[in-house]
Amino acid sequence: MASLGWAVTLSVLSAASYAGAAVAQERLAKNGQRGLARWVVALVLTAGGVGLHVIALNFGTVAVVQALGTLTLLFALPISALRYRTKISIPAWIDAGLTVAGLCLIMSLSVESAGPSLLTSADARYLALITLILVVGLVGAATTAGPRTRAMLLAAAAGVAFGISSVLSKAVMAAFTDDGLENVSMVQAGLVVLLGIGGYVLSQLSYRGAGLAAPLATVSVANPIVAAIAGVVVFHETFRFGTEGRVVVAVAAIVMTLGVIGLARRTTVPTETAAAPADQAVPAAT
Numbered sequence: 315m316a317s318l319g320w321a322v323t324l325s326v327l328s329a330a331s332y333a334g335a336a337v338a339q340e341r342l343a344k345n346g347q348r349g350l351a352r353w354v355v356a357l358v359l360t361a362g363g364v365g366l367h368v369i370a371l372n373f374g375t376v377a378v379v380q381a382l383g384t385l386t387l388l389f390a391l392p393i394s395a396l397r398y399r400t401k402i403s404i405p406a407w408i409d410a411g412l413t414v415a416g417l418c419l420i421m422s423l424s425v426e427s428a429g430p431s432l433l434t435s436a437d438a439r440y441l442a443l444i445t446l447i448l449v450v451g452l453v454g455a456a457t458t459a460g461p462r463t464r465a466m467l468l469a470a471a472a473g474v475a476f477g478i479s480s481v482l483s484k485a486v487m488a489a490f491t492d493d494g495l496e497n498v499s500m501v502q503a504g505l506v507v508l509l510g511i512g513g514y515v516l517s518q519l520s521y522r523g524a525g526l527a528a529p530l531a532t533v534s535v536a537n538p539i540v541a542a543i544a545g546v547v548v549f550h551e552t553f554r555f556g557t558e559g560r561v562v563v564a565v566a567a568i569v570m571t572l573g574v575i576g577l578a579r580r581t582t583v584p585t586e587t588a589a590a591p592a593d594q595a596v597p598a599a600t
Contacts, residue, residue: 317373317374318373318374318421320373321371321379322378325367325382325385326382326385327366328366328367328370329385329386329389330385330386330389331359331360331363331366332359332386332389333385333393334355334359335357335359335360336521336530337393337397338352339356339521340521342356342518344521356518364510367383367480367483368487371480372484372487374424375549376480376484376544376549377424377542377546377563378420378421378424380477380542381417381420381421381542381570382417382421383534383537384538384570385413386530386534387413387530387531387574387577388410388413388577390530391406405576406576409576409577413570413573413574414573415566415570415573416566416568416569416570416571417566417570419562419563419565419569420567420570422554423553423554423559423566424553424554432485432489432492433485433548435501435502438499438501438502439501441478442505442509445474445475445509449474449475449516452468452470452471452474453471453516456471466532468519469517469520469530470532470533472517472533472536473513473532473534473539474536474537474540475509475512476510476533476541477536477538477540478509478541479506479513480537480541481544481545482505482506482509484545484549485499485502485548486503486506517529517533520532520533531574531575531577535571539567
């Protein structure tokens with residue numbers, strides 16, 4: 315299988331794992347973070363998603379792999395429909411089509427950078443510092459915002475952390491495949507872990523009082539945008555057909571974002587009254 319094929323396959327599996335983890339996280343938040351089984355499920359699915367995602371980064375560009383991460387919301391749609399016993403509407407299918415169309419355009423125009431995707435420790439620290447400033451700023455703004463805005467700001471902070479974590483993960487994987495474990499920077503590996511944990515905690519906090527849709531959509535949009543920009547700046551990733559190709563990719567990103575936002579609206583968590591029958595049908599985790 316070609317590199318792009320591996321990248322797509324692993325990214326799709328990663329997105330499915332993340333979608334399951336997001337549903338488990340939302341249930342945790344709804345139940346006051348209680349339930350050992352829910353924590354185990356959320357952590358295992360998240361770990362699986364992370365592992366598949368990191369491996370996928372070794373086969374494709376950051377732009378492609380991160381864009382495929384938006385499929386998380388696409389997978390969350392049927393999961394949400396099954397949980398709340400609702401039908402997937404025609405507009406939801408249209409939104410899904412927009413998301414997939416945008417993804418296909420981005421994948422078809424993406425080109426791997428000419429050189430290896432390596433970073434010096436100094437560059438990694440600068441990247442981490444910029445990330446920290448962005449994350450702290452978003453979290454600070456969230457402390458004075460209303461519940462829904464607070465959730466979206468925290469989710470955006472999580473998306474930034476996840477996006478840069480993916481960029482650093484690609485650098486770590488490139489160093490490992492280039493010259494073995496001794497060539498891997500412990501600084502970069504440590505930053506990957508810290509940003510990954512930080513993103514997970516922030517995403518978990520974002521679900522409190524806001525349901526599944528808005529936070530997941532915000533993460534799904536912020537993550538690939540931040541990572542793609544960083545990939546272009548840091549690894550000099552580019553797209554086919556020069557300026558024209560970049561314009562098409564920008565349009566594809568807009569189309570994909572509209573699809574993701576639309577999907578978020580279709581996965582809005584019902585009210586407690588409407589959700590009660592579905593919740594009763596699901597055994598409580600302990």
